[in-house]
Amino acid sequence: MSDAVRNILGKLLAFDTTSRESNLELIDFIQGYLTELGVETQLFQDANAKKANLYARLGPAGNGGVMLSGHTDVVPVDGQPWTMPPFALTHHNGRYYGRGSADMKGFLACVLASVPGFLAQPLRMPLHLAFSYDEEVGCLGVRSLVAHLKVSQDKPAMCIIGEPTEMKPVYGHKGKLAMRCQVQGHACHSAYTPRGVNAIEYAAKLINKLTLLGAQLATTQNPRFDPPYSTLQVGTIHGGTALNIVPQDCQFDFEIRHLPGVEVDSVISELEQYADDELLPAMQKVAASSDIHFQPLSQYPGLLTDPQSDFARWLAQWCSNDEFTTVAFGTEGGLFDEAGVATLVCGPGSMEQGHKPDEYVSVEQLERCMGMLANLRTWMAA
Structure with a gap:
């Protein structure tokens, strides 16, 4: 696993972004990281200016392209018998432990670590990044970002939400x-x-x-x-x-x-x-x-994307897995889909570890995610 992914994941895990807390310190870190790379960002704050969604785009102007999306908030650790520090990265036996490592800061770390690679080559379409808040309490925070996308002249055509699916492509949930x-x-x-x-x-x-x-x-x-x-x-x-x-x-x-x-x-x-x-x-x-x-x-809303669509076929190629499935948990995917952005779910880790004490994501899963993003970058190259 690259040092970049590990270092970024360690920083993300160190922020206590439990839904009852602010996520602004984490958002400030991501914004600073992207700004240093020359990527402009846009924030959508809540009414109290204590939380924010972050939106960014790379590549050429215009409609279309692919959006990589994930939430920044995590569930509480209260009352759970953790044996590892929940808000720090612990590497043990090929696993990265910490609250949110699977759900879903592991995916965010992979996306951020991949940005320099996307910037290093011309893209024939834009790459959009969307990081939201308050997903864990009912997909509440992302709605201001969705409202922006609905009226945007530069709306993405497709979205991959990196919820933990063991890198299996998912086309539906309730x-x-x-x-x-x-x-x-x-x-x-x-x-x-x-x-x-x-x-x-x-x-x-x-x-x-x-x-x-x-x-x-x-x-x-x-x-x-x-x-x-x-x-x-x-x-x-x-x-x-x-x-x-x-x-x-x-x-x-x-x-x-x-x-x-x-x-x-x-x-x-x-x-x-x-x-x-x-x-x-x-x-x-x-x-x-x-x-x-x-x-x-x-x-x-629920999500039900056509698993026979071109987008599904492309995702199967990017993640080297054509076994599409559904999941029991919900995501922000239905909201993006209602905004006219075709959405699928695919990310590292398993919800079997999410929300539990000693939550972890395996190094192998993060490597597979980085592979998917590399394949996506090749597909998007001009």
């Missing part, structure tokens, strides 16, 4: 909708239960309705995905204060991971109608202040 439901009842002493509105009981009715709606979603199937249908599950629930008090409040979060093309707004509409027509009248008959509120938490 979309996700995450929601929060807040039920407000009416508290009273449990000896007088009929005078109260039990928020937990009404939350349970809503959860039972979600179970039925999930079963309906599962009737539409696509064998290219695992599981081959859309799934719906409740992940957290909180409510009540004491056993002898009818609970006034209950809150639960749920998510739908849906097949590409499956419309989930109708599921939420049916749940809201059930709340309005059947639950709220009974609740407000006892206490007029009772209420049920639904709040979207995050949402991103």
Whole structure:
């Protein structure tokens, strides 16, 4: 493995870019690195100017070309039994350890280490670089960059997202909708239960309705995905204060991971109608202040790119693997695809290591990624 990749990866891992933290120090490092190479960059900051996407392009002006994209944020290490320092590079037995090494700073290091090679030769089309924030909390940060691309006169034609796929080309994943439901009842002493509105009981009715709606979603199937249908599950629930008090409040979060093309707004509409027509009248008959509120938490579309397309054929050549597949986890790919940029996913490492203690990416995987980028550079040469 080249010293450049190792050195850059070590610097990237040293930045704690957990989604709750700022990513600006890492972005400043990348911006400085690219500026020294003569590459102009553009930042898209969040509302608080504490996080930013970075966008850059190399090569000739004009539409088209290939974009290499990855997120800079990582998941927390809190409560995980790490035996290696999470925010430092540790090299052991052919592996580079550190939070984000697989998901997905290993890919970012390879891309950055490859930039001098792309600059050293004339390109017949532009190479775009896109590094985002807050992917791990619902693909939230990249949206300002996507909005820019939608109206840009120099939009890339193709995008490779370097999520960890063991360098296997991926053409599809499910979309996700995450929601929060807040039920407000009416508290009273449990000896007088009929005078109260039990928020937990009404939350349970809503959860039972979600179970039925999930079963309906599962009737539409696509064998290219695992599981081959859309799934719906409740992940957290909180409510009540004491056993002898009818609970006034209950809150639960749920998510739908849906097949590409499956419309989930109708599921939420049916749940809201059930709340309005059947639950709220009974609740407000006892206490007029009772209420049920639904709040979207995050949402991103699924991805389904034609694995028989020219782009897929080219990627198979670049990464020396024509076994296209789908993945269970989500990416920013569906958002780029909606912006008119054909998107595939391929990157070093495995999600089997991502998000876990002692996360790592193997040297062999990084070498394969560098090989893919070298093949891409040859294909893009003028």
